[in-house]
Structure formats: structure tokens, C-alpha cells
């Protein structure tokens with residue numbers, strides 16, 4: 086099979102002969118920030134949906150599908166709407182959850198854990214689902230946020246083309262910023278459909294990624310956290 090070598094990255098660095106299949110199959114990623122164009126939000130959402138529908142029609146047509154069939158006719162519009170309003174809505178900073186902090190001196194120094202947050206994301210290398218659970222925790226600096234906000238932060242970053250390591254880091258960074266503390270932990274346990282349904286076709290493996298910041302970075306705290314999560 087012919088594979089394409091990526092010519093040069095945008096910084097002008099060569100990728101040392103790594104080809105596009107290696108990047109996808111090994112799930113390599115290049116930066117903590119989701120790579121976005123500078124003018125990513127010049128086009129309105131309505132225009133984006135129109136463009137995506139036209140382009141998706143083209144993909145379906147090339148695949149040989151009959152777009153006059155009643156079942157397929159509306160698919161390009163449905164896909165476009167789903168991309169912009171649902172599964173990739175986390176690309177738009179306007180959709181970032183607004184988080185209010187509350188003072189709560191009684192919870193000072195306590196560990197708060199929100200476990201088993203189910204999320205659905207998509208692999209940025211293959212555009213097929215990543216599904217899993219996120220467990221997030223923080224040690225209160227005297228400030229707390231509503232538990233539902235922890236869930237919303239996870240969902241916001243999941244609704245992007247993602248790689249699991251970056252998702253973990255982006256959630257951790259956001260928690261550190263909103264909670265004004267380094268003491269946050271994020272554990273993500275997920276399945277990648279690009280691994281289970283194609284490529285190596287392994288449908289039992291799961292990938293676990295972790296971030297332990299500040300006071301979480303000790304064996305004792307990691308144990309304590311693991312106990313909460315496993316019980």
C-alpha cells in the first residue's frame with residue numbers, strides 16, 4: 086500500500102519521515118492545544134453547516150452512494166448539524182462552561198472526587214468515536230465548584246476531535262485555572278473505536294491516561310484517589 090509522507094509541518098520542521106499512517110496508528114499528537122487555524126471563527130456556524138453538507142455530499146457520492154434515496158438524502162445536512170452543534174461543539178470557545186466559584190471554608194484541604202463521568206469524543210486521526218469514563222478530583226483551596234460543572238468541563242473538551250492524552254491535559258488545565266489550585270487529578274479510561282473496529286482490531290483493550298498535579302503527586306494521595314474510584 087502506498088503511504089504518504091507528511092511534507093513539512095507548519096513550523097517548517099520535517100517529521101523525520103514519519104508517514105500519515107504512523108501518526109494515526111500510534112496516535113501521536115503534536116501540541117497540548119487543539120491545533121486550530123487563526124481564522125477558525127470567521128465563518129458563521131450557519132455557513133459552516135452549509136459547507137460541511139456540500140462536502141459530505143461529495144464524500145458520499147464518491148463512495149458510490151445514491152443520494153436520491155430517501156434514507157440518504159438528508160444525511161449530509163444531519164452530519165453537518167451534528168458536527169457543529171453536538172460532537173465538535175467544544176471547538177468553539179463560546180461553548181465553554183461558565184464556572185462560578187463558591188467559598189467553602191469547611192471543605193478546605195478536602196479531596197473532592199467526581200467519578201465515572203461518561204463521555205463521548207472522537208479520535209482526531211480517524212474521526213471515529215472514543216468512549217469512556219473520566220474521573221476528576223481536586224483538593225479544595227477553600228473554593229469549590231458545583232459537581233455538575235466538573236461534568237460540563239469534561240464534556241466540553243470531549244466534544245472536539247481529540248487524542249486521549251490531550252483531553253486529559255486540557256481538562257486538568259481548565260480545572261487548575263477555574264479552581265485556582267495545582268491540586269487536581271484527572272484519570273481517563275477509554276476505548277478507541279479506531280483500535281477496536283479497524284487497524285489492529287483489538288476490541289478488549291482500554292487506554293488509561295492520568296494527570297496528577299500538586300498534592301496529588303504522591304503515592305499516598307494516588308492510592309487514596311484510586312480507592313475512591315474503585316469503590
Ligand SMILES: [Zn+2]
Nearest residue numbers: 208210211279
Ligand atoms: Zn484513531
